Amino acid sequence: MVLNAIANRKSVRVYSNKVVDDFTVKSIIEAGIMAPSWVNVQPWHFIVVRDDAKKELLSQASGGQQQVKNASALICCVADMTAWEDEKFSKVMEKQGRNEAVRNYILNSEMLNPSRLGAVETLLRTVEQITYAIGYMTLRAEELGVGCCIVGAVANELTQAQGSDIGSSVKEILGLNDKQVLHSILTLGYEDEKKPTVKSRKDFDEVVSYEVLGQRFQ
Numbered sequence: 001m002v003l004n005a006i007a008n009r010k011s012v013r014v015y016s017n018k019v020v021d022d023f024t025v026k027s028i029i030e031a032g033i034m035a036p037s038w039v040n041v042q043p044w045h046f047i048v049v050r051d052d053a054k055k056e057l058l059s060q061a062s063g064g065q066q067q068v069k070n071a072s073a074l075i076c077c078v079a080d081m082t083a084w085e086d087e088k089f090s091k092v093m094e095k096q097g098r099n100e101a102v103r104n105y106i107l108n109s110e111m112l113n114p115s116r117l118g119a120v121e122t123l124l125r126t127v128e129q130i131t132y133a134i135g136y137m138t139l140r141a142e143e144l145g146v147g148c149c150i151v152g153a154v155a156n157e158l159t160q161a162q163g164s165d166i167g168s169s170v171k172e173i174l175g176l177n178d179k180q181v182l183h184s185i186l187t188l189g190y191e192d193e194k195k196p197t198v199k200s201r202k203d204f205d206e207v208v209s210y211e212v213l214g215q216r217f218q
């Protein structure tokens, strides 16, 4: 079943008028929050947007991408660096039953806690974690027959456009602080059957090796 969803999932950018209801949106997000993450820190937040004016602004912030404007619902995927703050990180570890000594060890470890290294490392790790959740959501959407597209080209700290007016407006309408980055937008809608997309990939041998890069996996 998982393989079916993996094989059939593709980016869908043109939608019919059919609404993706809240129950379905919730189910897609629930798959995302089941994703694994570094020390289970879960540094993400998902904001569902249906409001037309917000969709319009987010479409502008993504260079005018129409699927953002035309989607039935958007899941704004926020990379939340505040999750690594000592108090929050400790709380999540406590919930998993880690004792105080272990929690303190992890909190003070440069290997295990990127916030001990710096802002760039923390951003990288946070982005790393949220991509798993987004991947899971795309598979759940596929399973539910909902088309989706990850929109990563958006005015944010990763595209260096966060200082722009549009980048600031996005942060404001979503209620984000400077440690919360709109990583991407997952657009949701039912595919317009008249305009299906096709999926293509590099050949297996081009991206897979055995033992050493370049040696063929027979």
Ligand SMILES: Cc1cc2nc3c(=O)[nH]c(=O)nc-3n(C[C@H](O)[C@H](O)[C@H](O)COP(=O)(O)O)c2cc1C
Residues within 6 Å of the ligand: 009, 010, 011, 012, 013, 065, 149, 150, 151, 152, 153, 154, 184, 197, 198, 199, 200
């Ligand atoms: C991190 C990330 C960001 C992406 N950003 C965009 C985007 O801004 N706009 C878009 O149309 N597609 C975007 N995509 C979708 C890719 O273009 C798409 O996954 C790729 O072309 C492969 O096609 P498929 O998803 O149909 O298999 C993004 C995908 C990923 C993983």
